[in-house]
């Protein structure tokens with residue numbers, strides 16, 4: 001409609017997945033992030049994430065992967 005490409009992706013685990021190492025929260029005995037967790041530190045690689053930023057990057061990656 002506005003000359004942009006719109007792609008749908010499966011949002012599953014986009015919030016829970018560490019963009020840097022791919023670790024998924026809720027696996028390996030870790031607790032899943034809740035809506036109150038605005039920031040978190042990946043227990044696998046130790047990187048600090050701002051939750052929505054991390055999720056947005058994951059969603060972008062998924063969308064770009066669909067284009068490729």
Ligand SMILES: [Zn+2]
Pocket residue numbers: 018019020021022023042043044045046047
């Ligand atoms: Zn990580």
